[in-house]
Amino acid sequence: MAEVATDKRERRERLEDILVVDCDVHVHESPKELIPYCEMPWRVALENIKDVQEFYLDIPGFSPGTTAYEAKFPTGQEATRMVHTASQMRRELHEIHVDIGILFPDHFLKLPVISQGDYASALARAYNAWLLEEWCSPENGLLGCILACPQDPEDAAREIEKYSGEPGMVGVFLPCAGLERLWGHRQYDPIYEAAQEADLPVLMHSVTVIHPVFPFNTQGFETEFGRHICSHTFSMMANIVHMITTGVPVRYPGLRVAVTEAGISWVPFLMHKMDKEYIERRREVPFLQDKPSTYLKKMYFATQPVEEPENLADLVTMMRLYDGEENTIFASDWPHHDFDHPQKVYQIPFTNEVRRKVFGENALKLFNIDASGRRLNLRG
C-alpha cells in the first residue's frame, strides 16, 4: 500500500539518484526521413509530399490534423518542439533526469486515420525499420516500440515477429487516434498473439484528431481544451473497456498492457463502473474469470499528463484505489507541449519505495528489462 510519507525521518531520495524510465517520449518522423525506408509505390507518395509545409503533427497525406479548423494566435509557448535525432533526444532526456526513454512517433500517433490500408501498413513498416536503425540503442537508453498498423493486423503481427529479437525494441505501440474498431476487436488477435509470444507489452497512445469515430467525433467542441481531454482519456477508457469486455486479458493472459498520456485519475472511476456493470451483465462477458477491475489492475498506467490537485497527496490516495503502487509508470511525453517534468511527479508525497517503483521499477517489470535497458527475454 502506498502511504503518504508521514515518517519525517525518511529522507526523500534525490531525483538524480532514482532510476527514471520515461515511458513516453516522441521521435519526429517526416516523409523525407522515411523515403529510404519505404517500399514502392508508396515511396513515390512520400517524395511527393516531402516539401509540403508541416504544421504541428499535421501533414496532409501523412498525418491529417486539426490545424485547418481554428484561429491560430501567436504565443510564447514553445508548443511545437520536436526531436529530430537520437543524440538530441539523449541530450534532452539527460537534462530532465531520464535514464531510459521509450520511443513513440509524432505523426503516426494518427496512423489509424489513413484511409488506404496498404499505405498505412507501408508507413508502419518504414517507421519500424527507420526507428530501429536511427534511434534504438539500449546503450544510449533509447528503446523503441514496434508500430502496429490497425488497418492490417496480420502485417502488424509479422512486424512484431520480425523485430521480436531486437535488443532495441521493447514493446508494441497500438495507435488509438481515430481508430475505427477499438482494440478489443478480435481482428487484432494476431497482434496480441505475436506480442504475447515475443513477451513484448502493448502500449496504447492517443492524440487529438477530429474523425467520425468515438471519441474523436469532437467537431462540436470549440476548443482544443475540450478535444484534448476527450481524445486522450476517453479513448483509453473506451479501448480498455472494449478489451476487457471482449476478453483480451483472458485470451492472452501473458500479455502486458499499458496506457499512456491519459493521466491516472480516471482509473478508479473505470474500475468501479465496470465492476458495477458486471453485477448485472456478467452473461455478456462470460469468459471473465473475475470481476473486471481485477484485469484492469493488471494493466499499467502512465502518469502524464499528471493531475495536479492542490493537495498532491490526493494522487497517493487515488493510486491506492487501483493498486497503483505496482502499475503506475512515469512518463514525460517529451518534447510535446504538455510534457511533465519529472519534478512534478517527484513532488508527490510517496514513500521512497513507491517513488522508485513509479519512476522506474514498475516500467522494468512492464518491459522486462534491467536497469541498463537490456531485455531480459531475448532468446538464444
Add this chain to the structure above:
Amino acid sequence: MTNNAEKKRRQEYVIGDVSNFPEGSHKVVKVGRREIGVFNVGGKLYGLPNICPHQTGPLCEGRPPLGTLVARGENDWKFEWVSEGEIVACPWHGLEYHVPTGRCLAYPNVVLRSYEVFRDGDEVKVRL
C-alpha cells in the same frame, strides 16, 4: 455432534404438498420470518433465501430458473448456453446464482446458504 443428532435438534416445517412443487416450478414460502425460494430442478428440491445479498432484492420471486452463457478457451471463447433450468437471476439487478449450489456466477466467492428441502410422504418439508 453426529449428523443425526444435528438433524434431530433442527426443526422440520411442512411447506406444502408434493403437488405444489412440480418439476420446473419455483415458489417462495414463508417459514416464520424467513422467506425461502423452493425450486424443483429436474425432480430435486432446493431451497434458497429469497434475498439477494447485493441490494436485498427478492431473489426467488422472479422468472423461473433459466440457463446462462459461458465461454471457454476450448471452444475458441464462443458463447455457449448451459445449465438450463438451474440459474436464477435476481429480478432487481440480474445477479445470477446457480440454484443447486447457491453459488453466485459473477462473484463465485459469494455462496447463498442452502435450505434442506425434502419430500416426506405427500408433504414437502424444510429443515431449519
